[in-house]
Amino acid sequence: MRVTFTVNGSRESVDDVWEGESLLYVLRERMGLPGAKNACEQGECGSCTVYLDGAPVCACLVAAGQVEGREVRTVEGLADGGRLDPVQEAFVECGAVQCGFCTPGLIVQTHALLARRPDPSDAEIREALAGNLCRCTGYEKILDAVRLAASRKTGAE
């Protein structure tokens, strides 16, 4: 089947898609957008998190046909030209990235959290990131990065 949807602001069509394959597969294998990662493919790790119509979702459990006509934003679409999003900058600065496999998903999920709640409590951060697993960092530096990004966001406003 052919699927047409908006990715990071531009309208794209992809052909020869198997109806049962996932949005994650379409993005990574058919559209050259490998930012969202494929780790568990079962909704358990959050490394495939992308925005679908403005809400962060697990792209591995969305069937390709379901995105027809809809709007997807991936981690590749967060930077403003050459300038990283403040969430991305904070992850780099805080050392919240080790192997980096979980990072794109965490960044999209954090981006969504801060858009909704610019100044989240630690409990809110933990709850918002509960679906994103990281095997390397022990999460402390990730929490630091979220707090830093939040403080910059609220400071800038």
Next chain:
Amino acid sequence: MRPLEYRRAEDPRRAVTAVAGRPGAMFLGAGTNLVDHLKLGVARPDLLVDVSHLPYDKIEPRPGGGLRIGAAVRNSDLAAHPLVRQHYPVLAQALLSGASPQLRNLATTAGNLLQRTRCPYFQDVTTPCNKREPGTGCSALEGYNREHAVLGASEHCVAVHPSDMAVALTVLDAEVRVLGSGGERTIPITELYRLPGDRPDRDTVLKHGDLITAVDLPGLPMAAHSAYRKVRERASYAFALVSVAAAVQVRDGAITDARVAFGGLAHKPWRAYRAEEALRGVRVSAAPGDTLAEATTAAPIAAGGAASTGENAGGTSTVEDLRAAADAELADARPLAHNAFKIPMARNTFVAVLRGLLREEGATR
């Protein structure tokens, strides 16, 4: 690649006809369960009829009280809805205890109700499973059955129903609205799910092609005093080992009405009618310093429950009465090799949830 057709439904009746007339057709909600099953080979449909875009995405007050929840409403939107939080806290809490934010943003009301068991053998197509392939046997019966049922199971299947939301809807006496080939009908949620018996392949009483269109909640003042508690392997993002949904009404120092349901114990959300019966009339001792005042909803649940001192009319304390009510329900529980812990866990969770609610009641009066 297996041939698979995808269609986006634009009209409910045509969606029903399309699925009812084709054995290999299935409705698709958000796909968080079904897409997983496609990949695992657990489900092998040849047609997916996507019903998540039908106009069932609203939460509306019903004339005469209550709420109508559209089948396509996302779990995240339902949990956040002000009327749900205010009038049915048990439902908001149950939803928020389930899955992850990214999954709740996708999952639909109907898909959540009809999600299938997380029994590991059911999901592993290389092992026998009567639910996936009738007649092949049940691998869990003599296998790893820590997560399995202690109530209402059969020799053919010991799986549990995984939905948290459904447990909350069960205490709320929700009704499920269904559109089938023969027209519309309403099924009380307490009658939607089946026990496995000798047909564990059938989770519910629905027929092939029955489309869930909405869930109706009755106006239920006591539901404002309701709560959900889920016990699991880690603090977040895991299925329930045991869960309890409850609502209570207290008048003149005694419980006049109570509703309780267990999750994680059976093939369906387990409405605890016997425990409810035993709870009616229990005197609530709410004097400062007694056992209820000590209970906090965050208190850890110790095996055997906490010691009690406050006395009731019959010489028993409120906490002893609560424990007896739980035991009345759990008397028929039959553990498997690895899940006997669920019985005291269910009893303690029951007591903890009711203590929390009674304490709240005491505080608001």
